[in-house]
Amino acid sequence: MKTTITFNLKPVSIICAFLLFIAVLKLPIEYYTFLRIVIFIGSLLVIVSLLKQVIWVIIFSIIAILFNPIIPIYLYHKSYWIPIDIIAGILFLLILFFNNPKEGSKKTETKKQREFKRDKIY
Known part of the structure:
Protein backbone atom coordinates (compact mmCIF):
# COMPACT_ATOMS: atom_id res chain seq x y z
CA MET A 1 0.00 0.00 0.00
CA LYS A 2 1.40 3.38 -1.03
CA THR A 3 1.19 6.18 1.51
CA THR A 4 1.63 9.82 0.70
CA ILE A 5 2.63 12.55 3.09
CA THR A 6 0.51 15.64 2.73
CA PHE A 7 0.54 18.76 4.80
CA ASN A 8 -0.10 22.44 4.37
CA LEU A 9 2.89 24.15 2.75
CA LYS A 10 1.46 27.64 3.23
CA PRO A 11 2.95 28.39 6.69
CA VAL A 12 6.27 26.77 5.79
CA SER A 13 6.56 28.79 2.58
CA ILE A 14 5.59 32.07 4.22
CA ILE A 15 8.03 31.63 7.12
CA CYS A 16 10.90 30.63 4.82
CA ALA A 17 10.26 33.50 2.42
CA PHE A 18 10.03 36.01 5.28
CA LEU A 19 13.31 34.79 6.80
CA LEU A 20 15.04 34.90 3.41
CA PHE A 21 13.93 38.47 2.74
CA ILE A 22 15.14 39.54 6.19
CA ALA A 23 18.51 37.90 5.43
CA VAL A 24 19.25 40.73 2.98
CA LEU A 25 19.88 43.00 5.98
CA LYS A 26 23.16 43.05 7.88
CA LEU A 27 22.62 40.64 10.75
CA PRO A 28 24.83 38.62 13.12
CA ILE A 29 26.24 35.27 11.98
CA GLU A 30 23.90 33.41 14.36
CA TYR A 31 20.91 34.49 12.26
CA TYR A 32 22.44 33.04 9.11
CA THR A 33 23.16 29.76 10.90
CA PHE A 34 19.51 29.67 12.01
CA VAL A 46 8.55 21.12 -0.08
CA ILE A 47 10.45 18.32 -1.83
CA VAL A 48 8.61 15.62 0.10
CA SER A 49 5.19 17.14 -0.48
CA LEU A 50 5.72 17.83 -4.21
CA LEU A 51 7.47 14.62 -5.26
CA LYS A 52 5.32 14.22 -8.38
CA GLN A 53 6.30 17.65 -9.73
CA VAL A 54 9.88 17.10 -10.86
CA ILE A 55 10.75 20.73 -11.62
CA TRP A 56 9.94 21.82 -8.05
CA VAL A 57 11.94 18.90 -6.66
CA ILE A 58 14.98 19.95 -8.69
CA ILE A 59 14.65 23.64 -7.74
CA PHE A 60 14.24 22.97 -4.03
CA SER A 61 17.01 20.36 -4.07
CA ILE A 62 19.37 23.09 -5.24
CA ILE A 63 18.08 25.36 -2.46
CA ALA A 64 18.58 22.57 0.08
CA ILE A 65 22.15 22.05 -1.10
CA LEU A 66 22.95 25.78 -0.97
CA PHE A 67 21.50 26.25 2.51
CA ASN A 68 22.43 22.91 4.07
CA PRO A 69 23.82 23.29 7.60
CA ILE A 70 25.66 19.96 7.61
CA ILE A 71 28.24 20.78 4.93
CA PRO A 72 27.77 24.54 4.51
CA ILE A 73 28.62 26.33 1.30
CA TYR A 74 30.42 29.57 2.02
CA LEU A 75 30.47 32.30 -0.62
CA TYR A 76 32.38 34.68 1.71
CA HIS A 77 30.73 37.83 0.33
CA LYS A 78 27.34 39.11 1.36
CA SER A 79 26.81 40.54 -2.12
CA TYR A 80 26.76 36.99 -3.53
CA TRP A 81 24.13 35.80 -1.05
CA ILE A 82 21.68 38.71 -1.49
CA PRO A 83 20.37 37.63 -4.93
CA ILE A 84 20.30 33.99 -3.80
CA ASP A 85 18.22 34.93 -0.75
CA ILE A 86 15.80 37.01 -2.83
CA ILE A 87 15.37 34.36 -5.53
CA ALA A 88 14.90 31.60 -2.96
CA GLY A 89 12.33 33.74 -1.11
CA ILE A 90 10.42 34.34 -4.34
CA LEU A 91 10.48 30.61 -5.10
CA PHE A 92 9.02 29.83 -1.68
CA LEU A 93 6.24 32.34 -2.41
CA LEU A 94 5.63 30.83 -5.86
CA ILE A 95 4.88 27.49 -4.18
CA LEU A 96 1.86 29.16 -2.58
CA PHE A 97 0.36 29.96 -5.99
CA PHE A 98 1.28 26.84 -7.93
CA ASN A 99 0.51 24.30 -5.21
CA ASN A 100 -3.11 25.39 -4.61
CA PRO A 101 -5.76 23.12 -6.10
CA LYS A 102 -8.21 24.69 -8.50
CA GLU A 103 -11.11 26.02 -6.46
CA GLY A 104 -13.39 26.32 -9.49
CA SER A 105 -13.26 22.57 -10.15
CA LYS A 106 -14.40 21.81 -6.60
CA LYS A 107 -17.37 24.15 -6.93
CA THR A 108 -18.49 22.63 -10.22
CA GLU A 109 -18.22 19.11 -8.82
CA THR A 110 -20.38 19.95 -5.81
CA LYS A 111 -22.86 21.73 -8.07
CA LYS A 112 -23.10 18.66 -10.32
CA GLN A 113 -23.53 16.39 -7.32
CA ARG A 114 -26.32 18.56 -5.95
CA GLU A 115 -28.07 18.64 -9.30
CA PHE A 116 -27.71 14.89 -9.62
CA LYS A 117 -29.15 14.25 -6.16
CA ARG A 118 -32.05 16.61 -6.75
CA ASP A 119 -32.83 15.12 -10.16
CA LYS A 120 -32.77 11.60 -8.81
CA ILE A 121 -35.48 12.23 -6.21
CA TYR A 122 -38.84 11.06 -7.63
Missing part, protein backbone atom coordinates in the same frame (compact mmCIF):
# COMPACT_ATOMS: atom_id res chain seq x y z
CA LEU A 35 18.46 30.59 8.46
CA ARG A 36 20.41 27.66 7.00
CA ILE A 37 18.64 25.21 9.30
CA VAL A 38 15.14 26.59 8.69
CA ILE A 39 15.52 26.89 4.90
CA PHE A 40 17.07 23.43 4.65
CA ILE A 41 14.17 21.87 6.57
CA GLY A 42 11.62 23.97 4.65
CA SER A 43 13.03 22.95 1.28
CA LEU A 44 13.03 19.28 2.31
CA LEU A 45 9.36 19.59 3.31
Whole structure:
Protein backbone atom coordinates (compact mmCIF):
# COMPACT_ATOMS: atom_id res chain seq x y z
CA MET A 1 0.00 0.00 0.00
CA LYS A 2 1.40 3.38 -1.03
CA THR A 3 1.19 6.18 1.51
CA THR A 4 1.63 9.82 0.70
CA ILE A 5 2.63 12.55 3.09
CA THR A 6 0.51 15.64 2.73
CA PHE A 7 0.54 18.76 4.80
CA ASN A 8 -0.10 22.44 4.37
CA LEU A 9 2.89 24.15 2.75
CA LYS A 10 1.46 27.64 3.23
CA PRO A 11 2.95 28.39 6.69
CA VAL A 12 6.27 26.77 5.79
CA SER A 13 6.56 28.79 2.58
CA ILE A 14 5.59 32.07 4.22
CA ILE A 15 8.03 31.63 7.12
CA CYS A 16 10.90 30.63 4.82
CA ALA A 17 10.26 33.50 2.42
CA PHE A 18 10.03 36.01 5.28
CA LEU A 19 13.31 34.79 6.80
CA LEU A 20 15.04 34.90 3.41
CA PHE A 21 13.93 38.47 2.74
CA ILE A 22 15.14 39.54 6.19
CA ALA A 23 18.51 37.90 5.43
CA VAL A 24 19.25 40.73 2.98
CA LEU A 25 19.88 43.00 5.98
CA LYS A 26 23.16 43.05 7.88
CA LEU A 27 22.62 40.64 10.75
CA PRO A 28 24.83 38.62 13.12
CA ILE A 29 26.24 35.27 11.98
CA GLU A 30 23.90 33.41 14.36
CA TYR A 31 20.91 34.49 12.26
CA TYR A 32 22.44 33.04 9.11
CA THR A 33 23.16 29.76 10.90
CA PHE A 34 19.51 29.67 12.01
CA LEU A 35 18.46 30.59 8.46
CA ARG A 36 20.41 27.66 7.00
CA ILE A 37 18.64 25.21 9.30
CA VAL A 38 15.14 26.59 8.69
CA ILE A 39 15.52 26.89 4.90
CA PHE A 40 17.07 23.43 4.65
CA ILE A 41 14.17 21.87 6.57
CA GLY A 42 11.62 23.97 4.65
CA SER A 43 13.03 22.95 1.28
CA LEU A 44 13.03 19.28 2.31
CA LEU A 45 9.36 19.59 3.31
CA VAL A 46 8.55 21.12 -0.08
CA ILE A 47 10.45 18.32 -1.83
CA VAL A 48 8.61 15.62 0.10
CA SER A 49 5.19 17.14 -0.48
CA LEU A 50 5.72 17.83 -4.21
CA LEU A 51 7.47 14.62 -5.26
CA LYS A 52 5.32 14.22 -8.38
CA GLN A 53 6.30 17.65 -9.73
CA VAL A 54 9.88 17.10 -10.86
CA ILE A 55 10.75 20.73 -11.62
CA TRP A 56 9.94 21.82 -8.05
CA VAL A 57 11.94 18.90 -6.66
CA ILE A 58 14.98 19.95 -8.69
CA ILE A 59 14.65 23.64 -7.74
CA PHE A 60 14.24 22.97 -4.03
CA SER A 61 17.01 20.36 -4.07
CA ILE A 62 19.37 23.09 -5.24
CA ILE A 63 18.08 25.36 -2.46
CA ALA A 64 18.58 22.57 0.08
CA ILE A 65 22.15 22.05 -1.10
CA LEU A 66 22.95 25.78 -0.97
CA PHE A 67 21.50 26.25 2.51
CA ASN A 68 22.43 22.91 4.07
CA PRO A 69 23.82 23.29 7.60
CA ILE A 70 25.66 19.96 7.61
CA ILE A 71 28.24 20.78 4.93
CA PRO A 72 27.77 24.54 4.51
CA ILE A 73 28.62 26.33 1.30
CA TYR A 74 30.42 29.57 2.02
CA LEU A 75 30.47 32.30 -0.62
CA TYR A 76 32.38 34.68 1.71
CA HIS A 77 30.73 37.83 0.33
CA LYS A 78 27.34 39.11 1.36
CA SER A 79 26.81 40.54 -2.12
CA TYR A 80 26.76 36.99 -3.53
CA TRP A 81 24.13 35.80 -1.05
CA ILE A 82 21.68 38.71 -1.49
CA PRO A 83 20.37 37.63 -4.93
CA ILE A 84 20.30 33.99 -3.80
CA ASP A 85 18.22 34.93 -0.75
CA ILE A 86 15.80 37.01 -2.83
CA ILE A 87 15.37 34.36 -5.53
CA ALA A 88 14.90 31.60 -2.96
CA GLY A 89 12.33 33.74 -1.11
CA ILE A 90 10.42 34.34 -4.34
CA LEU A 91 10.48 30.61 -5.10
CA PHE A 92 9.02 29.83 -1.68
CA LEU A 93 6.24 32.34 -2.41
CA LEU A 94 5.63 30.83 -5.86
CA ILE A 95 4.88 27.49 -4.18
CA LEU A 96 1.86 29.16 -2.58
CA PHE A 97 0.36 29.96 -5.99
CA PHE A 98 1.28 26.84 -7.93
CA ASN A 99 0.51 24.30 -5.21
CA ASN A 100 -3.11 25.39 -4.61
CA PRO A 101 -5.76 23.12 -6.10
CA LYS A 102 -8.21 24.69 -8.50
CA GLU A 103 -11.11 26.02 -6.46
CA GLY A 104 -13.39 26.32 -9.49
CA SER A 105 -13.26 22.57 -10.15
CA LYS A 106 -14.40 21.81 -6.60
CA LYS A 107 -17.37 24.15 -6.93
CA THR A 108 -18.49 22.63 -10.22
CA GLU A 109 -18.22 19.11 -8.82
CA THR A 110 -20.38 19.95 -5.81
CA LYS A 111 -22.86 21.73 -8.07
CA LYS A 112 -23.10 18.66 -10.32
CA GLN A 113 -23.53 16.39 -7.32
CA ARG A 114 -26.32 18.56 -5.95
CA GLU A 115 -28.07 18.64 -9.30
CA PHE A 116 -27.71 14.89 -9.62
CA LYS A 117 -29.15 14.25 -6.16
CA ARG A 118 -32.05 16.61 -6.75
CA ASP A 119 -32.83 15.12 -10.16
CA LYS A 120 -32.77 11.60 -8.81
CA ILE A 121 -35.48 12.23 -6.21
CA TYR A 122 -38.84 11.06 -7.63
